[in-house]
Each structure stands twice: as structure tokens, then as C-alpha cells.
Amino acid sequence: xxxxxxxxxxxxxxxxxxxxxxxxxxxxxxxxxxxxxxxxxxxxxxxxxxxxxxxxxxxxxxxxxxxxxxxxxxxxxxxxxxxxxxxxxxxxxxxxxxxxxxxxxxxxxxxxxxxxxxxxxxxxxxxxxxxxxxxxxxxxxxxxxxxxxxxxxxxxxxxxxxxxxxxxxxxxxxxxxxxxxxxxxxxxxxxxxxxxxxxxxxxxxxxxxxxxxxxxxxxxxxxxxxxxxxxxxxxxxxxxxxxxxxxxxxxxxxxxxxxxxxxxxxxxxxxxxxxxxxxxxxxxxxxxxx
Amino acid sequence: xxxxxxxxxxxxxxxxxxxxxxxxxxxxxxxxxxxxxxxxxxxxxxxxxxxxxxxxxxxxxxxxxxxxxxxxxxxxxxxxxxxxxxxxxxxxxxxxxxxxxxxxxxxxxxxxxxxxxxxxxxxxxxxxxxxxxxxxxxxxxxxxxxxxxxxxxxxxxxxxxxxxxxxxxxxxxxxxxxxxxxxxxxxxxxxxxxxxxxxxxxxxxxxxxxxxxxxxxxxxxxxxxxxxxxxxxxxxxxxxxxxxxxxxxxxxxxxxxxxxxxxxxxxxxxxxxxxxxxxxxxxxx
Amino acid sequence: xxxxxxxxxxxxxxxxxxxxxxxxxxxxxxxxxxxxxxxxxxxxxxxxxxxxxxxxxxxxxxxxxxxxxxxxxxxxxxxxxxxxxxxxxxxxxxxxxxxxxxxxxxxxxxxxxxxxxxxxxxxxxxxxxxxxxxxxxxxxxxxxxxxxxxxxxxxxxxxxxxxxxxxxxxxxxxxxxxxxxxxxxxxxxxxxxxxxxxxxxxxxxxxxxxxxxxxxxxxxxxxxxxxxxxxxxxxxxxxxxxxxxxxxxxxxxxxxxxxxxxxxxxxxxxxxxxxxxxxxxxxxxxxxxxxxxxxxxxxxxxxxxxxxxxxxxxxxxxxxxxxxxxxxxxxxxxxxxxxxxxxxxxxxxxxxxxxxxxxxxxxxxxxxxxxxxxxxxxxxxxxxxxxxxxxxxxxxxxxxxxxxxxxxxxx
Numbered sequence: 001x002x003x004x005x006x007x008x009x010x011x012x013x014x015x016x017x018x019x020x021x022x023x024x025x026x027x028x029x030x031x032x033x034x035x036x037x038x039x040x041x042x043x044x045x046x047x048x049x050x051x052x053x054x055x056x057x058x059x060x061x062x063x064x065x066x067x068x069x070x071x072x073x074x075x076x077x078x079x080x081x082x083x084x085x086x087x088x089x090x091x092x093x094x095x096x097x098x099x100x101x102x103x104x105x106x107x108x109x110x111x112x113x114x115x116x117x118x119x120x121x122x123x124x125x126x127x128x129x130x131x132x133x134x135x136x137x138x139x140x141x142x143x144x145x146x147x148x149x150x151x152x153x154x155x156x157x158x159x160x161x162x163x164x165x166x167x168x169x170x171x172x173x174x175x176x177x178x179x180x181x182x183x184x185x186x187x188x189x190x191x192x193x194x195x196x197x198x199x200x201x202x203x204x205x206x207x208x209x210x211x212x213x214x215x216x217x218x219x220x221x222x223x224x225x226x227x228x229x230x231x232x233x234x235x236x237x238x239x240x241x242x243x244x245x246x247x248x249x250x251x252x253x254x255x256x257x258x259x260x261x262x263x264x265x266x267x268x269x270x271x272x273x274x275x276x277x278x279x280x281x282x283x284x285x286x287x288x289x290x
Numbered sequence: 291x292x293x294x295x296x297x298x299x300x301x302x303x304x305x306x307x308x309x310x311x312x313x314x315x316x317x318x319x320x321x322x323x324x325x326x327x328x329x330x331x332x333x334x335x336x337x338x339x340x341x342x343x344x345x346x347x348x349x350x351x352x353x354x355x356x357x358x359x360x361x362x363x364x365x366x367x368x369x370x371x372x373x374x375x376x377x378x379x380x381x382x383x384x385x386x387x388x389x390x391x392x393x394x395x396x397x398x399x400x401x402x403x404x405x406x407x408x409x410x411x412x413x414x415x416x417x418x419x420x421x422x423x424x425x426x427x428x429x430x431x432x433x434x435x436x437x438x439x440x441x442x443x444x445x446x447x448x449x450x451x452x453x454x455x456x457x458x459x460x461x462x463x464x465x466x467x468x469x470x471x472x473x474x475x476x477x478x479x480x481x482x483x484x485x486x487x488x489x490x491x492x493x494x495x496x497x498x499x500x501x502x503x504x505x506x507x508x509x510x511x512x513x514x515x516x517x518x519x520x521x522x523x524x525x526x527x528x529x530x531x532x533x534x535x536x537x538x539x540x541x542x543x544x545x546x547x548x549x550x551x552x553x554x555x556x557x558x559x560x561x562x563x564x565x566x567x568x569x570x571x572x573x574x575x
Numbered sequence: 576x577x578x579x580x581x582x583x584x585x586x587x588x589x590x591x592x593x594x595x596x597x598x599x600x601x602x603x604x605x606x607x608x609x610x611x612x613x614x615x616x617x618x619x620x621x622x623x624x625x626x627x628x629x630x631x632x633x634x635x636x637x638x639x640x641x642x643x644x645x646x647x648x649x650x651x652x653x654x655x656x657x658x659x660x661x662x663x664x665x666x667x668x669x670x671x672x673x674x675x676x677x678x679x680x681x682x683x684x685x686x687x688x689x690x691x692x693x694x695x696x697x698x699x700x701x702x703x704x705x706x707x708x709x710x711x712x713x714x715x716x717x718x719x720x721x722x723x724x725x726x727x728x729x730x731x732x733x734x735x736x737x738x739x740x741x742x743x744x745x746x747x748x749x750x751x752x753x754x755x756x757x758x759x760x761x762x763x764x765x766x767x768x769x770x771x772x773x774x775x776x777x778x779x780x781x782x783x784x785x786x787x788x789x790x791x792x793x794x795x796x797x798x799x800x801x802x803x804x805x806x807x808x809x810x811x812x813x814x815x816x817x818x819x820x821x822x823x824x825x826x827x828x829x830x831x832x833x834x835x836x837x838x839x840x841x842x843x844x845x846x847x848x849x850x851x852x853x854x855x856x857x858x859x860x861x862x863x864x865x866x867x868x869x870x871x872x873x874x875x876x877x878x879x880x881x882x883x884x885x886x887x888x889x890x891x892x893x894x895x896x897x898x899x900x901x902x903x904x905x906x907x908x909x910x911x912x913x914x915x916x917x918x919x920x921x922x923x924x925x926x927x928x929x930x931x932x933x934x935x936x937x938x939x940x941x942x943x944x945x946x947x948x949x950x951x952x953x954x955x956x957x958x959x960x961x962x963x964x965x966x967x968x969x970x971x972x973x974x975x976x977x978x979x980x981x982x983x984x985x986x
Contacts, residue, residue: 005476005477008476008477008478009392009396009398009477010392010398012388012389012391012392012477013389013392013404015385016385016389016408016448016452017404019445019448020407020408020411020448020449022426023419023423023426023445023446024407024410024411024414024419025407026422027414027418027419027422027423028414028418030422031418031422040666040670040951041645041666041667041670041950042645042648042649042670042671043421043649055983058983059983060958060962060976061958061962083309087306087309090302090305090306091306093302095302095303095306099561099562101306101310102561102562102565103557103558103561104310104313104314105309105310105313106557106561106564107313107317107554107557107558108313108316109502109557110502110506110550110553110554110556110557111506111550111553111554112506112507112508112523112549112550114508114523114526114527114530114546116316116320116546118530118539118542118543118546119316119317119319119320119323119543120316121814122319122337123315123316123319123337125811125813125814125815126810126811127809127810127811128335128337128811129337132335132337133335133337136335145810145811147813147814148756148810148811148812148813148814150965150966153813163312163313163316167313171561171564171565171568172568174565175565175566175568178565213457216409216412219413220412220413223413223415224413224415224416226415226417226509227508232814233813233814234757234758234814235758236756236757236758236813236814236961236965237756237813237814237961237965238758238761238961238962238963238964238965238966239758239958239961239962240965245415245417248415248417248418249417250954251954252417252420252421253638253639253641253642253645254638254641254950254954255950255951255953255954256641256663256666256949256950256951257950257951257954257984258421260951261417265415265417265418268415269414269415269418272410272413272414273410276409276410276413277406277410280406280409280410281406284402284405284406332822332825332826332845333826355606356605356606356607356610356611356614357605357606357610357631358602358604358605358610358613358629358630358631359610359613359614359617359627359629359631360629360631361610361614420642420645420646421645421646421649423646424645424646424647424649424650425649425650427650428649428650428651428652429651433646433647433650433651433652434647434650434652509642512632512634512639512642512643513642513643513646514646516630516647516652517599517628517629517630518628524632527632527633527634527639528605528606528631528632528633529605529606530606530633531603531605531606531633531634537606537607537816537818538606538607
């Protein structure tokens, strides 16, 4: 009975522990195994060495996908944070109709991209969307044709992704701003410190944890960005907007090249590991001292 | 007020409204398209306002568009999504709350490592888990059923819900728990009478997050549902996609908006609480 | 929902006693005319006392359905019938085995009414394992008749003639070619140009994957022509859906589109008449690229399901269904003995050409639509083609990449 009492917390965690062990780490192990086989349409389990990885690294399409992940990931995270922070600070200035604006900024997060993809496709298409509209207003030389230029198309993916997530980041930051101790701010105002300085020297530094939360949410979205590409460009023009997730999906499910898909998944997982583990380390370390 | 600050305020509003327009643009396109006739879409500009309003596409999308040989619109599938999302959100929130409570207040050696392991699970790309998961669901006899879908969503939702609750509960002083223990209260008793009553804000966050993720999910829905258990996103995809047939964009857009209504509603109604919950939970975490 | 419940209760009640045929059908014809076409099959199936459970999964030309199929097979409950086509049928047969429907085929004399090439696609290890529903012709050029008449353009028989016509249109300020920059559409144009180099070359390059042919000067010429065609496309083609490209031809914004005969459905839906408002010409060169949709049958337990497979196979190949279905869908029947009186002129020509080309060996499987090659190989080729079409890669590099990619995909 006493044993039970003492071990309740562990027992509560046990189901999650087992589930995560099997359904996350077990599956990663499974993927690692399959990546070493010649699996085609369905998984096979005879090991065959690192051939799939050799093929993967020789594939020009995979290069493009990885490059895109870096470009997309970096821009998406940075721009979303900047816009989110800016909107949060602006909204924090006792704005009228704050509720309405906040809802407008936040709603894209509620929509799946299966839903908004077609609309974005039209908006960004030069012949149908913004470019055509602005030209219709008389600005004949206006150009916004990123969607159709292979070297620029990845940036349109960034635009749509920022559209979706920046409102959410705004919410995170707004929450952060609201919970900064108002006493300190008032004291600073009494001392005649300009608003700009109050933000840059007092408020923003206290929000470090928020930046980390925002980062983890955005990084998670960036790595899983899949629907977005499928809906907006389907990887095109050519395969200029391929991302690792779409590459993997194409190999696994449209091409019946499962071994190759598993190999790409493993590389993807390693990238995630390299980004997330330092974050988790820095996030969890201080509490160990408590 | 000096004229300088007035100009600043106007600029502020200007920027905020400009951004609002940017965020609204896709919704505007979807809404206007859904109110046009097909003829007008084929001939007119896609971004223009409709010349003549028609609500036919909405009616069709809800009750008569074909998603396969069944031409009953989105209606029958809506219920599937509700049956899937509600239990999945509830279970994953409860599990997350208990996990978070343990991680925040009942630490044991190795707990941090385990927490990190759970968090890393948030990042696993779902495409990776499809095939082994299909096999597991088959072995468990849950393949092609709504309980199967609930199971999958709970498993991959635990990571985030645990994170939310742990970050929230960690702000509560440990002395409180210690004092309660001295008074003879047990694990669940303390959770029930101290932690649960103050959890409303973070429950809101967890519910909104999970509901959005689960309602909008397509990949799991398409892989693990069977006939009769397909969620609304799969039906939407079936209505919208046609390989070699004529596309009815107006119906597609109407269907898309209908499918998104529950999540939209949640954000509009509960958005305020969402920010409040985040305010309460995330900062000090 | 209600009908599903009813269906499942019916299944439970019927189960052991009399083995009523049941079928769960996984397909990706989910909307508009396609859905109506499948509904015809469903109705016939029900009329014969069967219970049909619909499992529609659309998206990506069947990609999503194939994802669902894998999940189902891994979970150990494969659907009774699956929309599958081309070499994927044999690929699945090798992985999991497929049900033998030879008895139905022999009873109904399939061998006598199907062109030999098509029949080959329906067999696994010499046994019938799939049933064809239609034949789409891929290599069509659709043209806006008014524009063509205005500029005095007649049917081109070589790609040079096509280029000449396109130049003329371009000078007159008309966009010669409406195209959607999606990889399968790029691949569609590519394969029609390959066909233009002769049926033998097509067979060697895109069916047998002969490295010599892939690296040949002829293939280089194909890429050169592709580059020329790229010049006839308007600037905004990237990511455009094929039906929007068709609309451009319809509205007179462009003169031609190279697309399979499903494009006809768009014209007809808009009330346009073949020969009056639009023309359908085979692409330059002699040959017929086919895209045959079919249903394959997985191994299932239970007398009722096996009965369902047999009934379904019989109905799919029934002359009645073949006619109604294809009238709906714009394709032609796979059976050669169906009267085509009610079909339009494009369909009639398609049918004539199919018989003629079957004779002289130029009836060929479409690679772009998954009829010629397995997924990994076809995908490898498409990667190169679409990258070429959307960049300024030289034809020399393209040919080299093509050979390399195909070699790598055969690992």
C-alpha cells in the first residue's frame, strides 16, 4: 500500500511511457531498419546495407529538398517571430477593436491548408491574383510572379506559412507582454524612460521563455510543412519547392520506393534531433538545479 | 496629445489594418468564389466580387455534393469528425494534465529525460509513422474504426498537452504540495482539489490546440479510416479532388469553409481565453 | 451514415447463410462526372443483389488512395476491389498476391473482346487478376476551332509542322499552347513528343528503358523540341490545373492544349461541340498512348466477398456498363465490341485509331499516367523532365541525367 502510494506518479506516467516508447521510438527504429533494406511497395526486412543512403545523397532532388528546408525553416521562423512580435507590441498599445483584430490575426491557424491552398494558389498566380489585380489598377509594370519562378517559388511557400502561423506567435507574445510585471513598467514610465527603451530593455528580455516556446512551435510546423507544399505548388515548378517531408511522401506512397523514403526520413530525423535536442537541453537544465 | 503622437497612432492603426487585410485575403477569395456561379468563375476574374450571388454551392456542398458514390455532401462526415475529435481531445487533455502534474510536482530521477523524450516525440513527422501504425492498429483490431483514429490522435497529442500542463503547473510553488502531503492528502486528492480548480486557462489552451490539430488532420484520417468512419477532411478532399473531371470551384470553396467552421468558431469564441491561458501558463514556464 | 449502417447490418444478417456478394471498393473517382460513373457500377452491383461499400479516397491522381491501400493491407484488411492500373497491378501481385478471377474472364470471353496489349495488363503470372473499365487516349491536341480557322491552321502531322503553326500564332499575338506546369502535365507533353519519334523509339525509351535509347541523339532532339514547346507556353503556367488550361483554349486565350481525352469533358460541360467549337487531333506522329483504368482484386476471406469480386469483375466488363461509364467519362470502352453510336466524334476516332494502331504495334502504354513503368522508374524520369521544363538545363545534361536517374531507380 505504501509502495503504491509512493509510486503513483510513476504509474500515472507508465502508459504514456509505454506508448511513446513503442509509437515514437519503436517506429523510428523500424524506419531505421527499413532504410537499410530494398523495400519497394511494401516493407521488406532483409538487410541490404547503406545503398538507399548512397542513392539519396546522389539525388539532385534531395539536395533541393534539403536546401529548401534550410531556407524555408530559417525564413519562416524568423519572419513569423518578427511579425508576431511587432503585431503583439502594436496591439498592446490600448488599441480599439483589439478583440476583432486579434481574431483576424489568429484565425489562419484554425484552417487546414487543404482548405486555403487553392485560394493561395490563385492569389499568388501572376495571371489570376495580385499581379493581375494591381496591373488592372493601372500599374502595368507591377510584377509579383514568384510562384512561377523556380528560384523564387520557395518564398511563396514562406509567405503562406507565415500567414498561417504568425498570428499564433502574436498570441504567444501578447500573452507574454501582458504578464510582465506592471509595477516595473509603471516605475520606468515615472522615471521618464521612453516607451521604446522600456520594450527593448525591460519587457522583451523578460520574455525569453516565450521566444523559446514560439521557436518550438514554429520549428515543429516548419519540419512538418507538408500540406502547404502539396496544396500550393505540389513541389513545382519542376521540383523547386520540394521539402524533405514531401520527398519522403512521394517516395513512400506515390512511387513505391519505401526503402528510399525511410532513408530520407532518417536524415530528416537527424536534422530534427540536431535542432531540438539543444533546445530541450537548455530548456530543462536550469530546473535540475532547483 | 501632440500632433506627433496623433500621427503615430494613425500609423499604428494603418499598419494593423493592413495586416488584417493580408490575413483576410484568402478567406475573402474563398468566400467570394463560393458565392459565384461556375460560369462566372470560368469567365471572370478569380479575385473579383461576385456579379450575382448564389447560395446553391453552399447547399450542394453541405447536402448533395458527391464524395464518392455517396452524394450527400459533407453532412454525414461531419458527425464522424465530431465522434473522433471530442473523445480524442478529452483523453489527450486528461492524460496531458496528469503527466504535466507529475513532471512539474512529483519529480523522480530520470523524469527530465523522459520529459525530453516525450517532447521529441512532438517532432516526429507523421508520414514516418503511417505504415508501422497501420500494422499496429491491425494487430489491435482497431484498423478502419473511429476508436482507432482516436487512439492515434491521443498518442501523438500527448507530447504537446504534457508540455502545456507541465509548463503551467511548474509555476505553482512546491510548498503547496508539501503542505498538502503533510495534511495527509494523496496524489489524486491534491490534483483534484488544488491543481484542477486553477487549470481552466491551460485546459482552454490544450483543448483549442488539440481540437485544431485533430479536426484538421488529413493524413491519419485518410490512412486509418474505413468506409463509414471517414472524417470530414477526407470527405472534403474527395469533393475537391477530381483527376479527370470537371471542377466545381464554387462548391469546393463552400465545402472548404463548411469543413473549417468548427475550428473557426472555436478560435473566434475562445480566442480571448486562449490568450489568457497562454498568459497564465507560458511565461514563467 | 444511415446507408452505411444499413449496409453493415445487411452484411451481418446475410453473412453465413447465403453468401450474398459484397464488395468494398477503394477508388479515387470521387467527384463530379467521375463519381457518377462509379455510381453506375454501384447501381448495377446492387441490382444483382450485391452490397456495395464505398471507400473513396481522392487526391494526387490516386496517391492518397495508394496510401490508404498500404495502410489497409498492412492492417490485414485489404479492400475487396481497388482501382489500380498499369504495372502497379503486377507489383502488388508480387508483394501480396491478388485474387484469381480467371473463371469470370473465361466464362465471359474477355480474351476475345480485349485488345491483346490491354489484356496483358490485366494478368498476373498469366492469370486474370484485374478488370479494365476504359481506355483514355493521352496523345491528343485540343484546339480552339475559331482561332485555328482564323489563322488557316490545319492538323500538323509532324512536330515541325506544329512548331510552324505555333510560330504563326505567336506572331499574331495568340498564346499557342495552354499548359499547366505540374509534373504529370510536363510528363504528358514529353511522352507525346517521344511518340513523335516513332513507336519503336517510344517502346525502347519509355517501356524497355534501353540506356542506348535514353542517351541517344533522338532523345536529345526530344528535349530540344520540349524546350521549343516551352517557348509557346504563356508565362503563368506554373502549377496551373489542367482544366484551367483547357478553359484557356475554350475562351480563346490559347490555341492548343496537349492533354488526354478527359479534357473533352470540360468542353462538353461548357456546351462546346467537337468539330464546331473545338477540334481533337492526335499529336504528330503515328501512335496511340493509352491510359487504362482498371480494378484489381485482393485476396479476401469469406464467400460473400469472393462472390462480390466475381460479380464486380463481370459487371465491369459488361458491355452495358462499359458503354454508360465511358459516355460519362469521355473515354472509350476497353471492349472492342461495344457499339459507339452514341459517342462523339473524338471518341469514335479514338476507337478507330486504337484498332489500327493495335495492328501495327503503335498502341503503347502511357508512361506519364503510370501504364508503362513501375512507380520508381516513372518517377525518376518525371523528375528529370519536369526539372528540364522548368529550368534552363541543356538537352545534353537532360539526357545524361535521364540515363543516370533511370539507372539509380533500378537498384
